[in-house]
Amino acid sequence: MATTTEFVPPRSGRIDKKYNRVPGKKGNFEMVAWLFMRISGLFLVVLIFGHLITNLLVGDGINGLDFGFVAGKWADPLWQFWDLAMLWLAMLHGTNGVRTIINDYADKDRTRFWLKMVLYFATVVIVVLGTLVIFTFDPCIPGSPLEVCN
Numbered sequence: 001m002a003t004t005t006e007f008v009p010p011r012s013g014r015i016d017k018k019y020n021r022v023p024g025k026k027g028n029f030e031m032v033a034w035l036f037m038r039i040s041g042l043f044l045v046v047l048i049f050g051h052l053i054t055n056l057l058v059g060d061g062i063n064g065l066d067f068g069f070v071a072g073k074w075a076d077p078l079w080q081f082w083d084l085a086m087l088w089l090a091m092l093h094g095t096n097g098v099r100t101i102i103n104d105y106a107d108k109d110r111t112r113f114w115l116k117m118v119l120y121f122a123t124v125v126i127v128v129l130g131t132l133v134i135f136t137f138d139p140c141i142p143g144s145p146l147e148v149c150n
């Protein structure tokens with residue numbers, strides 16, 4: 001006998017009214033967020049595979065990864081902006097994905113609110129720190145193993 005599996009959406013029947021489609025309602029943030037996940041996903045495929053190929057496949061591969069390798073890459077603005085785009089897109093994509101999961105699964109308004117506050121706070125800290133590291137990285141710190149610094 002054939003069996004069918006019915007899809008039951010998370011929190012079905014209990015979804016906050018603000019997520020309902022109301023005819024004539026202005027504002028399309030959720031649609032833009034949905035589209036952003038698809039477009040950022042496409043860019044992430046290119047960025048992540050480019051990152052993996054240059055870091056792990058060409059040259060000495062994984063054995064060539066050290067402080068000097070990173071210093072060399074970040075001396076080139078192309079890789080600075082590549083890593084910046086990867087950081088920003090992965091963080092915004094991941095944060096928006098987790099925001100969706102929180103909205104879907106956290107029942108109480110206060111729980112949803114605080115989980116999202118923690119999420120946004122962590123995102124801002126990581127994006128700001130990561131951006132600063134990429135653009136303020138100095139390979140010639142005291143004790144640097146690089147010959148060009150000595």
Ligand code: HEM
Nearest residue numbers: 037038041042044045048090091093094096097098100101
């Ligand atoms: C390799 C490139 C990637 C592609 C093509 C991709 C694609 C997608 C797409 C299309 C969705 C939406 C799924 C849906 O709405 O049902 C999604 C959701 C999500 N992505 Fe990605 N993604 C990528 C990388 C990442 C990375 C690097 C992270 C983490 C930083 C991440 C975290 C998430 C999360 C948390 C969700 C939400 C999952 C859910 O709703 O159940 N993704 N991804």
